[in-house]
Amino acid sequence: MRQATVYIDRAALQYNLNRVRQLAPTAKIVSMVKANAYGHGVKDCLAALQDSDAFGVACLQEALEIRELGFQQPITLIEGVFTEDEMPIVIEQNIEIVVHQPEQVTWLIAHKDAYISKNLKVWVKLNSGMNRLGFKLEVIKEVIQQLKSAGFTCVLAMHFANADADHPLNDEQIRQFLEVKNDCAPILASCCNSAAIYKYPELHFDFVRPGIMLYGATPFADRDIYALDLKPVxxxxxxxxxxxxxxxxxxxxxxxxxxxxxxxxxxxxxxxxxxxxxxxxxxxxxxxxxxxxxxxxxxxxxxxxxxxxxxxxxxxxxxxxxxxxxxxxxxxxxxxxxxxxxxxxxxxxxxxxxxx
Ligand SMILES: Cc1ncc(COP(=O)(O)O)c(C=O)c1O
CATH class of the missing domain: 2.40.37.10 (Lyase, Ornithine Decarboxylase; Chain A, domain 1)
Structure with missing residues (x-):
């Protein structure tokens, strides 16, 4: 038989998850398992990542796969729902959403009572310069205010465009994030992917969102996994x-x-x-x-x-x-x-x- 094999080292995955805990001891860990756990096979990885506080995925289909496999941890949909008809499903399946567009806020508010009754948090995304997803600084405070007044628990979320490098945009993204966090206090906060977990220990806040480091690959061009104390999975x-x-x-x-x-x-x-x-x-x-x-x-x-x-x-x-x-x-x-x-x-x- 043709022998081409992908071996997944469960102990290495757990080792890397523990590295996140060591680096960010006070934050909850949202393990990113999107794209079939970065190609590793979500089914095989979820069991090894059981101790995560939550899982992060890119779309409802990926979240439902996690539920079908029997895992009950909180899940965050990092791009939110794409249409309103996904709202009853996320609520029923205890899946938290990101909102980054006004339409998503309208859909969420339309399903407010059911969402809040499940104790689901809403992740409100700041566009601080990456210009993919998120509300700009000028509007996000109002969105958060609106959601808080409606009774939602909000997590202020942001993603770095250059966490793996020294880039002038990093300081600007941090400045904007801290301004919103301060002006909208009290609010939960999350802005660190793998590179930022290493680079910005002072920004771990409530939730960190490691992806590539869990799988034992480096997010940096100039630091290999040995320097980061990770194991290839x-x-x-x-x-x-x-x-x-x-x-x-x-x-x-x-x-x-x-x-x-x-x-x-x-x-x-x-x-x-x-x-x-x-x-x-x-x-x-x-x-x-x-x-x-x-x-x-x-x-x-x-x-x-x-x-x-x-x-x-x-x-x-x-x-x-x-x-x-x-x-x-x-x-x-x-x-x-x-x-x-x-x-x-x-x-x-x-x-x-x-x-x-
Ligand atoms: C919003 C968000 N958070 C966290 C991550 C994880 O990033 P990394 O794999 O670099 O740790 C990603 C990955 O694309 C992401 O889009």
Whole structure:
């Protein structure tokens, strides 16, 4: 059988969740499990993340999946509802919503009694310069006032555009957030994703919203997971299905883009972009075999890659790590001009999934 496997290390997930607790001991943790737990498989991850105070997802379908799996923790819909007919469902299923548009406020108020009777908080999003979702500074105070007067418990929420970097917008976003928090006091507050959890301990407030750090990948371009004391959760691996010797001058793969400059031992591995392995034409990719590096040569195809195993002790069935503990997903991402988030999320359904 084809062996392409995504292993999920439950202990690593719990370790990373504990890291959030250490870093933000007084805040509640909203573990972000959207996009199928960043590609890790929401079903497998929820159990390991049971000690979270809440889960965060991007849409109602993702929230309902959590409920169907039997998890009763609070859930926050970070983009809110998209139509009013989702309101009775969120209320029935005890799901909290973000509001970032006037229409959502109208829908919420129309379902006020039922929402409040379930003790659900409403997350009111500030647009402090990212210009995706949220009410601008000039209007949010009035929205919060309106919701508080109607009896809602509000959480002031914001998302950084550059928490992973030193950028002048950070100070401006913080200034606006603190102004609203102060002017609308008392109010619950939440503005930290993974990078901000590390960077702004003074801004943890009531709820932190870690995503990528839970999965053991870095939110920063210049700090790896060892510097952050995180453990990689996913190991993506496949097996060698063919071995070929080629001579200097012979070429490999589609487009014959690679020409051997010496005699080489090639291994063909059963993995490709059909599984989610990246095919960036400029990338120099490596895989890991028993702690040693092997270069990917030629183009990544849908189901196969070729690697240079000259001098390595390999045979049919030898396991190759595409990313995981030996070769960090962040390093593979950097080599492919992207971020760990994307590689993790865009894995396909084809690889087998196993929890270890
Ligand atoms: C509103 C919000 N909060 C928190 C997160 C988690 O971010 P990260 O994965 O960088 O920790 C996200 C991710 O996109 C988000 O959109």
């Amino acid at each position: 996913m190991t993506f691996s496949a097996e060698i299905i063919a071995l070929n010797e080629i001579q200097a001058g012979e070429q490999v793969g589609y487009g014959s883009t690679f020409t051997a400059d010496k005699a080489m031992q090639l291994a063909i591995v059963s993995i490709g972009y059909g599984d989610g392995y990246p095919r960036a034409f400029f990338a120099q990719n490596f895989v890991a075999i028993k702690g040693q590096k092997a270069a990917v040569v030629g183009r990544v195809a849908m189901d196969m890659i070729a690697i240079d195993v000259t001098g390595l002790d390999v045979q049919l069935g030898t396991e190759v790590e595409l990313w995981g503990k030996q070769r960090l997903v962040d390093d593979v991402a950097a080599a492919n001009g992207t971020i760990g988030y994307e590689l993790l999320c865009r894995l396909t359904q084809r690889p087998d999934r196993k929890v270890i």
